[in-house]
Amino acid sequence: MTLFELKKVSKIFSEHGPNEFRALDRVSVSIDRGEFVAIMGASGSGKSTLMNMLGCLDRPTYGTYFFDGADMTDKSHSELVKFRRHKVGFVFQNFNLLPRQSTVANVELPLVYRGVRPKIRRSQARAALERVGLSSKLTSRPSMLSGGEQQRVALARALVNEPMAILADEPTGNLDSKSGQQVMALLVDLHAHGTTIILVTHDPKVAAMAQRIINIHDGKIAG
């Protein structure tokens, strides 16, 4: 069953201007529920733009985008907010943790915006941190954690609201190989439990862990 479907989606920056740049050029992709897909490409190939499009962080210039059968192209701001709150979780290359908040507070953040009560929030965040193997670091600040631990906190934050899909943009890009493997193992485990995983990477070894690889080159699907 198709979860994500892009139909001839283009993303053009400064269209008709002297610096016009086609980050995506008539891309059509469909990703099924429960799939583990790696989007691979060189730097500047448009792979991050594609992921942002799938996560509704960005809107296409042309083309249509369906999520779970619903047309997301012309959704209002509040509907996109709802989508981000309930349907997807993001993991970024540079972790993007709030430096002044404790680990558990960082993980709670998506639940705060969903309006979950503090007590329930805390226990769900603890469960998520347990799942990534960091239940001993609840009160640590991000600066006291290693890169790998920080990325696992970020992963806990992405899965705390039990999303249908996790979108990970170069999650191992800033990590040493051992930490990277830990993070990948967690993604594989999440996939095994039914979560759809979309992974953006330029590393073929990382991409090889996915079920399917979508190669993107100069904004076009390469096969």
Add this chain to the structure above:
Amino acid sequence: MYKLLENIKLALQSVWSKKVRSLLTMLGVIIGVFAIVILIGLGEGLKQDLKKEVESIGANLLIIVPGKLSTGSMPTGMVGSSTLTTEDVESIQARQHIVSVTPIMILAQPVSYNGQTVPNALPYATTPNIQETFLKLGKSDILRGRQITDEDYRLRSHVAVLMNGVKKALFGDQDAVGKFISIGSQQFEVIGWYDSEVTASVIEGPELTQIVALPLTVAEEVFGPVQVHRIIATVDDSDNIETEKVGVTSALMANHGNVENFTVMTQDDFLELITSILNIVTNMLAGIAAISLLVGGIGVMNIMLVSVTERTREVGLRKAVGASNVDILVQFLVEAIFLSSFGGAIGIGLAFIGSAILEAQIGFAPSLTVGSIIMAFCFTAVVGIFFGVAPAIRAARLNPIDALKYE
């Protein structure tokens, strides 16, 4: 609801993590609120003090002055021709509820001792009963020597009683009783003087302390026909004051050919007059202080704009995990409101300390009313909203992708 709590917690964390910067930002608001509360308090304190003084002259006095006064102007110590006449004095005297009437003639004569003239001295030629009505002894006043008696009045004695200001100017710290002063070309014996701490009166201003009282009879004999510049009438009961004010006014109108070229004032009228003047002054001062609060508000806006820029990535992340534009707006707005109202609270606290210091140092306490404090506090919250809205909107409008990429 939980989100709002979370936002308040966030604002506290954000302010606390940058203590020096937050304090400097708040300083503008602190100074502004401090100035507003203290200045309004001073005005209020002054009003209460003057009210007490006016009330001490008694609620049963009518003071009639020449000329029509409108609110907002004080009676002048006008010398020379007056619209009031001795006939008016008699008309008032004839009224049933009037106990006593004191006419006052202000002489345009220099007062000197040993050839030294006091320029401000104010010779009041009047009847002896002024000492029971207008020149009453205050709590801290002591009369040295004696007062003008009915006999002095009848015999047209060349005697004078000095108020503290003019006594000090003429004699310094020496005793004045028994000395002779000149009023115009005439010699008068000082029979008494008031030793008083009071330096000014609301009714006559600093003039009160410059009064040289002498019998009206002798003034008439040596300085020519009687001119009435003031009439002070004592009403039997303060309950009758308003009806007597109307009665006296119409009686005098009849004397004056139906022209109201005089003013009958009660204690309440004086209070109203003084209050209206003080309100203008207080509001003006508070307005000036409000400008400093405005500057403080701009400081808050400036630092909030910096804060938004610094936290662009944070905003991007919050949006990615599900924050709506409104969530972000509220977060930054709460922080701005917190900065300015916390500054306001400190300013109010300082105003209390400042007022205690003022009371200890100069013995005059600004009256910090609940109203002015609540108003100042609300004002700071409004300043926070007003100056916090622009940075908050800027944060809310950030595109999550651009914000996340921001270095």
